[in-house]
Amino acid sequence: MPKRGTPPEVNAGSMADIAFLLLIFFLVTTTIETDAGLDRMLPPIEPPDVDVIIKQKNIFQVNINRDGQLLADDELTNIKDLRAKAIAFLDNGGAPSGSADYCSYCKGTRDASSSDSPAKAIISLKNDRETKYGTYITVQNELVGAYNELRNREAQRLYKRNFTDMEAEFLNPETPDNVRDELKEKVKNIQELFPQKLSEAETSTTN
Amino acid sequence: MSKFNKKKDSALPAVNTASLPDIVFMLLFFFMTVTVMKDSTLKVENVLPNATEVKKLEKKDRIIYIYVGKPTKEYEKVFGSESKIQLNDKFSDASEVGDYILMERAKKPQELQNVLTTALKVDKDANMGIISDIKQELRKVNALKVNYTTYEGDAFRNLQ
Numbered sequence: 001m002p003k004r005g006t007p008p009e010v011n012a013g014s015m016a017d018i019a020f021l022l023l024i025f026f027l028v029t030t031t032i033e034t035d036a037g038l039d040r041m042l043p044p045i046e047p048p049d050v051d052v053i054i055k056q057k058n059i060f061q062v063n064i065n066r067d068g069q070l071l072a073d074d075e076l077t078n079i080k081d082l083r084a085k086a087i088a089f090l091d092n093g094g095a096p097s098g099s100a101d102y103c104s105y106c107k108g109t110r111d112a113s114s115s116d117s118p119a120k121a122i123i124s125l126k127n128d129r130e131t132k133y134g135t136y137i138t139v140q141n142e143l144v145g146a147y148n149e150l151r152n153r154e155a156q157r158l159y160k161r162n163f164t165d166m167e168a169e170f171l172n173p174e175t176p177d178n179v180r181d182e183l184k185e186k187v188k189n190i191q192e193l194f195p196q197k198l199s200e201a202e203t204s205t206t207n
Numbered sequence: 208m209s210k211f212n213k214k215k216d217s218a219l220p221a222v223n224t225a226s227l228p229d230i231v232f233m234l235l236f237f238f239m240t241v242t243v244m245k246d247s248t249l250k251v252e253n254v255l256p257n258a259t260e261v262k263k264l265e266k267k268d269r270i271i272y273i274y275v276g277k278p279t280k281e282y283e284k285v286f287g288s289e290s291k292i293q294l295n296d297k298f299s300d301a302s303e304v305g306d307y308i309l310m311e312r313a314k315k316p317q318e319l320q321n322v323l324t325t326a327l328k329v330d331k332d333a334n335m336g337i338i339s340d341i342k343q344e345l346r347k348v349n350a351l352k353v354n355y356t357t358y359e360g361d362a363f364r365n366l367q
Contacts, residue, residue, distance in 0.1 A: 012225065019231035026235060030242035036261040037326065037356035045346040068366065079366065129336030133275075133329050134256040134365030136338070137355060141258040141362040148260055164260075173265055200342075 038140055043199065057113055058120045060089045064139055066130035079138055086146035089114055090121050090194065105154060105193065118150070122197045143198055150194045155186070163190050243267075247296050251276035256331040257360035264354055269323050271311045271350075273304065275337060276330030290333040292341065301340035305348045312350070324352045331365055 062082070063071040070077045072085055093106030095116040103117040115121035123143055127136055148164055155163035169175050170183040253276050264270060274293040278286040282298075291298045294307045312320050325345060329338060345353065 012228065015228035016224065016231055019228050019235055023231055023235040023238065026238045026242065029244060030238065031245050032241060033243050034255060034328075034356055034358060035264040035267075036359055037264065037354040038258055038260065039262045039324075039352070039354050042342055042346050042351040042353060044349070044351060080363065127335050129334060129339065131335040132331065132365075133333040133335060133338060134331030136335055137256040137258055137331070137357060138362045138365045140355070141260050141357075144260040168263070171262070171265060 038137070038144060040140070040198075054122060055116075055120075057094070058115050058122055060086065060115070060121065060123045062123065062125045062139065062143070064125075064127040064131050064135060066128045068132060068135040070139065079135075079142065082139065083142045083146050083149070086123060086143055087149060089123075090118050090146060091150055092121070093117055095120075105157075118194045119192075122199055124199050126200070144196075147194055147196050147198075151190050154193050155190050158189070159186055163187070166190075247272075247293075249274065249293070250279060250282055250296075250298065251291060251293050252279055252330050252332075253328055254330055254332075255328060255356055255358050256362070256365040258355075258357040258362050259359070261357060261359055262354075264324065264326060264356075268315070269319055270354075271308060271323055271325050272328060273307075273325060273341065274328045275333050275341070277332070290330065290337050292337065301337065301344060304341050304344040308345065308348050308350045322352075323350065324354050325350050326354045326356050328356045 060073055061071075065071070070079055070082065072082060073089075077085060088108060090108075091106050092108035092114040093103035093110055093116070094108075094112050094114050095101035095103065096112075101117040101120060103119075106118065108114075125139065125143070127139075151163035155161055155166060159166070166183055167187055170180060170187050175183075251274050253274060275290055276293075277283075277288055278291055278298070286298055292301060292304065293299070294303065299307070308325065312323060315323065327338070327341065342353070345351070
């Protein structure tokens with residue numbers, strides 16, 4: 001009888017090769033997806049039946065030219081200052097107290113020549129055909145950021161939480177339904193305080 | 208004497224590589240979990256811009272992708288260096304976007320057809336003209352939910 005006891009060891013030397021083969025296969029056939037971005041709604045193509053009359057003071061006009069320069073409310077503006085300007089405009093609450101549009105939660109300057117209330121305030125974005133996409137995204141980001149900052153402020157005041165967190169939790173499909181229902185109410189509430197009214201004019205074709 | 212010379216003639220012992228497969232498997236599993244299969248080969252340059260106020264795209268089955276950018280080196284000779292739209296695996300014109308969306312929408316299950324999002328993966332050096340054309344086409348087929356896909360990062364880096 002040859003020696004007994006421990007069985008002979010299986011040679012696992014090629015296991016690493018097999019694993020490497022699989023690894024390399026996955027490396028070439030897959031990508032790491034970027035799955036985050038700015039959500040926007042496009043306006044429907046049919047024009048509304050009634051012409052809505054909007055007071056000029058309730059519109060905050062942002063123009064981007066082909067060189068990436070920015071005209072906000074007829075003033076040449078640095079993109080870095082855009083967010084602060086947008087916040088000042090949205091949060092202005094210029095309607096006098098007692099009127100229907102009066103905004104009780106606004107902390108702005110209450111300048112009568114700027115927007116009446118966040119519900120009335122509209123940001124209009126216009127860009128040139130030659131504008132770089134990167135610039136456009138930066139401007140969009142700043143404008144969405146302005147809304148988010150104001151919404152966060154109100155959410156902190158009312159629910160002691162950030163609006164962006166609440167919204168992310170609400171949109172997450174893994175959140176249980178009972179939590180979702182509760183959040184839905186709050187999210188809607190905040191959205192109504194600062195409705196996102198960001199309109200995009202048709203792109204100008206002239207330079 | 209012999210006590211000290213004993214080991215001298217024996218060769219260097221082999222390094223134990225038994226844990227190598229484990230390490231490679233670990234890497235393999237990492238890649239298997241964080242990546243997804245490529246569904247189309249990118250034929251355009253696609254350096255996305257950065258943004259901070261991003262929302263995550265949930266539910267992969269509700270998304271239609273449109274890629275825009277300069278054709279990559281190998282296609283540059285044929286298609287030029289102007290920004291192009293890539294739908295599925297081929298270069299397309301802005302006028303084809305509407306049909307593409309309708310086709311993709313028809314492929315999805317009935318209950319999802321109204322909640323689809325169009326993800327625009329656009330190179331940051333592309334011009335807005337082409338984006339406006341796409342947006343106009345999307346409005347025509349009533350695909351109003353769009354997502355400008357971006358990396359998460361400081362938005363001001365886009366300007367450089």
